[in-house]
Amino acid sequence: MQLIAYIIIYPILWLISILPFRLLYGLSDVIYFFVYRVVGYRKKTVQDNLRLVFPDKSEQDIATITSQFYHHFCDMMVEAIKSLTITEAQMKKRFKFTNLELINDLEAKQRSIILMCAHYGSWEWIFILQKHVKHKGYAVYKRLANKYFDRLVKRIRAKYNSHLITTKETYKVLFDSKRKGELTINGFVSDQSPKATKAFHWNEFMGIKVPMYTGAEMLAKRLDMAVIFFSVKRIKRGYYETTFTTITEEPKTFDNFEITNLFFKMVEQQILEAPQYYLWTHKRWKHRDKVPVEFQ
Template identity: 65%
Template sequence: MQLLAYIILYPFLWFISILPFRILYIISDFTFFLIYNIFGYRKKVVTNNMKLAFPEKTEQEIASIRKKFYHHFCDMLVESIKSITVSEKEIMKRYTFPNVDEIHQLEKENRSIVLMMGHYGSWEWIFILQKHVNYLGYAVYKKLSNKYFDRLVKRIRARYNSYLITTKETVPTLIKAKRNKELTFNGFVFDQSPKLDKAMHWQKFMGVKVPVHVGAEILAKRLDMVTLFLKVKKVKRGYYEATFTDIIRNPKEYKDFDITDLSLQRVEEQIREAPEFYLWTHKRWKHAKFD
């Protein structure tokens, strides 16, 4: 069944991916109409999340943010599909890194990097960073249930010397890279909710106490890697600006979880600045504690 699903869907996705962006955003607008007005995809989850994060906002304000979010969400869907065939030149024009010189300096210092970011703005096109640097790129991800689509996503990332690894693969992969004296750039989208039995740290996020993933910080300390946060800004439709902030060269000097808390604070700052660009469809607060 997995192969059949792939055979049926892939040609359709490939065809969409070769369309020009102006057509893709027409498709995005139509998709928005379907999932927002007709199917109401996860609308209850999104609404509850927003009310939890913004208890001070009125129903009208929540509805306005929610509608803007779904427009952005649909844009991200078509942009992800576009990744199948989009050119290197096109993505480099649309996803820029104003202070990439900071990374070049770390290259000169022969330092590997742990990058932390939230589900904010766009994280699908960050792999184009590999065309600006000489690092071997890894991104920790959750394996797709369909092995054929999983291979497709890996193949897309590998076009730019960036590779997806599962949580179980992360430690042995990066230890091996360190032994081989390879410079690695390791991305963690860390603001999802961990399983309760693996929750080591709780912190307030948007005013609510939640469990937080701490693997990125632990790995940075263990392997003596620089940590930094990526702040993503949506400049306009289909264009993003990603800035490196909070560069920490000596993570071992920080108390446990301080780096994680700082990065979580940065995600919250982005949300408060423009909440419509956060991924409200996931159940971030499902294990929330209310004191």
């Protein structure tokens, strides 16, 4: 069944991916109408999240942000499909970096990097970074259920010298790379919600106490890697600009969870500046009523 699904769906995705951007975003507008107006995909979750973290905003404000979010959400869907056939030149034109010298400086220092980001702006095209740096790239991801689509996603990323690894593989792969003396840059989307029963750390995110993933911080300390945050700004439709910010080059000097807390503060700042570009469909605050006594 997985192969049949792949055989049927892949040609459709490929045909969409070769559309010129003008038609691609026209398709996004059509998808927006059905996803938001007709189906209402996770609309209640989105609006509940917005009301939760923005209690002072009016219902009109919530409705406006919701609509803007779904427009961006649908754009990201078609941009992900476009990754199948987008050229390197197109990618470089549309996804720019404001301060690559920060990464180049760490490269000169022979420092590997933990690159932390959130589900904000666009993270689909960040892989073009590998065409600007010499670090070997890894990104932690969740394996797709369909093994054929999983291989496809890995193949797309490999075009830019980026390699996808699962959470379980991460430590072994990065430890082996360090042992070999390889310079690596390792991407972590670190704002997801861990299981409440397995969380080592709880803290406030957008004013609400939640469990937080600490894996990126723990690996940075264990493998002595610089920790860099990257923020993505949407310039206009289909065009993004990324800025790197150093959290620390000496992670072992930080108290436990201090790096994680700094990361979330940076994510908050992004959200407050332009909330429509955060991924509100995820139930990020679903564990807010399960805070253990020791973290209250």
